[in-house]
Amino acid sequence: MTQSPQALCHALIDAAKRAGAEAVDTMVAEGSSLSIEVREGKLEHAERSEGTDLGLRVFIGKRQAQVSSSDSRAETIEAMAERAVAMAREAPEDPYTGLAGADQLAQNWDLAALELHDPSDEPAPKTLQRDALEAEAACAAIDGISQVQAAGASYGHHAIHLATSNGFSGGYQRTGRSISCTGIAGTGAGMERDYDGDSRTFQSDLRGAADIGRIAGERAVARLEARRPQTGSYPVLFDERVSSSLIGHLLAASNGAAIARGSSWLKDGLGELILPETLSVIEDPHRPRISGSRPFDGEGLATQKRAIIQDGVLTGWTLDLASARKLDMQSTGNAARGVGSIPSPSNWNIELTSGQQSRADLIAEMGTGLLVTSLIGSTINPNTGDYSRGASGYWIENGEIAYPVNECTIAGNLRDMLKRIIPANDARNYLSRVVPSLLVEGMTLAGS
Structure with missing residues (x-):
C-alpha cells in the first residue's frame, strides 16, 4: 500500500x-x-x-x-x-x-477555516475540454479576432506534509482550477494579442469560460493600430492587472535575505515613510479560499497577519529563521521552500489599501499620460531602486483613452514612485495580491 x-x-x-x-x-x-488545450475547435494537447x-x-x-x-x-x-x-x-x-x-x-491551527481544498470531485477531461472550447469560441466570435492563440483549462490537487525531528508534524491539501484564453487580432506586422484568465481554489468560484474568452478577444482588438507615444514626463496609471508588480518590488526590497546581504534599496528604511500616509500593506495568510493562505510556514512556525507597511511607514522585514538570526530578530513565519530546496523568506497574501476613486476617475484626472496594461522585461537595480520597464497600453488625452500604444519604456526610482502612488478602488479581492490600479505622477516615458 x-x-x-x-x-x-x-x-x-x-x-x-x-x-x-x-x-x-x-x-x-x-x-x-490535469490540463487541456484546444485549437480551432479541436483538442490540441492533454x-x-x-x-x-x-x-x-x-x-x-x-x-x-x-x-x-x-x-x-x-x-x-x-x-x-x-x-x-x-x-x-x-x-x-x-x-x-x-x-x-x-x-x-505552530500548534492547534484551524485548517478547515482556510478552505484550501475543494471537496468536490475532480473534473473529467471532457469537462475541462468543454470549458476550453467555450472560451475559444467566445474569443473567436469577437469581430476583429484573426485567431485564438491558446485556450485551456486545468485542475490540480496536492497534499503537503512537513515534519521535524523536534516534534512538528503538519500538512494540508490544496486544489486549483483555472481557465485561460489568448486572442490575436489583426494580421501581419499589425497583429496584437491579449489574454484573460481565472484561477480559483473552488470550482464554484471560477468565472465562466465564455466570459473569459470574450474579454480576451475584446482586449486584443482594442490594441489594434497601436502607436509609439511621445517621449517626455507624464503621469502613468498602472492597470490593476499589472499594478501588483510595483508592490512586488517593495516586497522584494523588504525581504530579510536581501536585507541581510545589504543588497536592498530599503536596507536603511525601517521606520521610514515609504508609501503615502493613507496607505498600508497588510499580509494575511489566513484568508479562506486564497492560494497564498497556509496555517504554518516551511519551518513549522505559525503564520500570522501583520502590517508590512502601516500608515505609510515600513514596520519590519519578511523573515525566515536564518535571515532573522543574521539580523538578530525573530522570524515572521515567512519561510517558503520546495521539496528540493532549503527555506527562504517569502510573502503570503498581500493587500494594499484601496482608494476612493474608480479607475475611470483617475483617467479623467490624468489629463495626458499613459495607461499601462502590459509590462515587458525588467531592469530594476536592487541597491538603488532605479526602475525601467518596457510597457504597452493606452494613451490618455483630455482625460480619455485616445489610442493604444506600444514599444515604449517607463522609468523612475521606486522610492520616489511609491511615495506618490494614488490607488483606485478596483482591486480583485479574491487574488492573493489585492492591489488596485495605481497612478504615479511624473514618470519618464521613452517613445518616439
Missing part, C-alpha cells in the same frame, strides 16, 4: 537519525494535475501528471545538507538519509542554520 505523506516524512526522519543526523526536517508533496516528491534536510552541528527524490521505496529512503548525512559532514558550517525551537512551532 502506498504510504501517506505524513508516514513518508516520519520514515525519512527515522532513517536520517539511524544514519547519524543530529536534527532533521522533511517535506513530502503528493499530487496530480496532459496528466501524478507523483510524490520527498525532501530531506539533515543537520550535523551547524552543517546542513538537502536531498530530494521522487522514489518513495524504503531502500531509496535509506540511501537518501545516508547520502544527506555524508554531505552534511563535508559541508561548511553555517552559524545561522538549524531547526526552530520547540516553543516556536
